[in-house]
Amino acid sequence: MNKKVRVSTILKKKADGIKITALTAYDYTFGYLIDEAGVDLILVGDSCGNVCAGHETTLPVTVDEMIYHTRSVRRGVKRALLVADMPFMSYQETIEQALHNAGRFMKEGRAEAVKMEGGAHICPTVRKMVEVGIPVMGHLGFTPQSVHEFGGYRVRGKDEQEADRMKNDAFALQDAGIFSLVLEKVPSKLAKDISESLKIPTIGIGAGLFCDGQILVSYDLFGLYDKMNFKFVRRYANLADEIRTAVKNYCDDIKNSDFPSQDESY
Ligand code: KIV
Numbered sequence: 258m259n260k261k262v263r264v265s266t267i268l269k270k271k272a273d274g275i276k277i278t279a280l281t282a283y284d285y286t287f288g289y290l291i292d293e294a295g296v297d298l299i300l301v302g303d304s305c306g307n308v309c310a311g312h313e314t315t316l317p318v319t320v321d322e323m324i325y326h327t328r329s330v331r332r333g334v335k336r337a338l339l340v341a342d343m344p345f346m347s348y349q350e351t352i353e354q355a356l357h358n359a360g361r362f363m364k365e366g367r368a369e370a371v372k373m374e375g376g377a378h379i380c381p382t383v384r385k386m387v388e389v390g391i392p393v394m395g396h397l398g399f400t401p402q403s404v405h406e407f408g409g410y411r412v413r414g415k416d417e418q419e420a421d422r423m424k425n426d427a428f429a430l431q432d433a434g435i436f437s438l439v440l441e442k443v444p445s446k447l448a449k450d451i452s453e454s455l456k457i458p459t460i461g462i463g464a465g466l467f468c469d470g471q472i473l474v475s476y477d478l479f480g481l482y483d484k485m486n487f488k489f490v491r492r493y494a495n496l497a498d499e500i501r502t503a504v505k506n507y508c509d510d511i512k513n514s515d516f517p518s519q520d521e522s523y
Contacts, residue, residue: 262297262338264370264392264436270297270469271458277437277470279460280478283309283326287475288333296337298437298460300372300394300472301327303342304401307485308476315401318344320358327366340394341368345402348373348382355382359391372439374400376426380433387434395435397423398464399442412463414447427451439472440464442489463489 260266270277279298282288283305291299305326306318320343327341341362348355355373362368370392373379383393398413407413414420424447427438437458440448445465452459452468461468473490476482480495510516 279472284329285333288330292334299337300340303344308482331367340370377429383433395430396439
């Protein structure tokens with residue numbers, strides 16, 4: 258096994274100009290497969306609400322559900338830095354609420370960091386978390402927990418006012434102590450600007466080539482979740498079709514009395 262990835266490793270990669278690789282995972286099996294393949298950072302994303310639970314948005318996901326997923330992934334992950342996503346309304350009410358829930362992700366989920374969506378308004382919370390020893394990853398651009406406020410899935414930061422606000426939010430989050438920043442669905446030029454101005458690394462998803470690293474929802478990369486098609490997703494496999502074919506072949510074999518064979522029987 259290569260050396261364990263820590264927050265300091267992620268920061269050093271930016272300093273050394275080495276791209277950071279990141280992917281989501283939601284259970285033990287995918288956790289160990291993705292970890293063994295050598296990804297730097299594994300995010301237990303609240304996108305599990307979409308791809309595992311079948312919700313239309315990430316909003317219904319609860320802290321208890323996220324902790325279950327985090328604990329499952331944790332058992333499989335040895336090398337990568339494990340980050341847990343804080344779900345909608347688990348950190349927005351009060352700093353005390355945010356600290357309590359982040360603490361659960363670290364203690365019960367054995368995550369090594371948490372991720373929160375939002376800009377300057379979450380900085381007092383970020384500051385407090387960092388103060389007590391909880392590393393925080395930020396998330397700007399299209400932040401899925403605000404889908405209803407945004408009124409859809411459009412790219413964020415296209416106009417000057419929105420772009421300026423995003424840059425200010427990025428600096429404010431860096432000052433508050435985040436160790437990295439996800440930029441989702443942001444024009445490539447704006448993501449490049451932000452990445453070049455920050456000391457901490459940016460991790461892009463639909464934010465072009467010039468971020469310091471890239472992340473995708475693993476089910477998208479595997480071609481496992483094929484209900485939505487985003488322009489920024491590259492499918493490296495087509496597991497959905499492979500699974501459909503495997504299940505069909507299995508059913509055919511049962512119906513034709515081809516399964517189980519003698520070798521597969523006691
Ligand atoms: O929940 C998630 O999977 C995420 C990534 C898209 C960054 O937040």
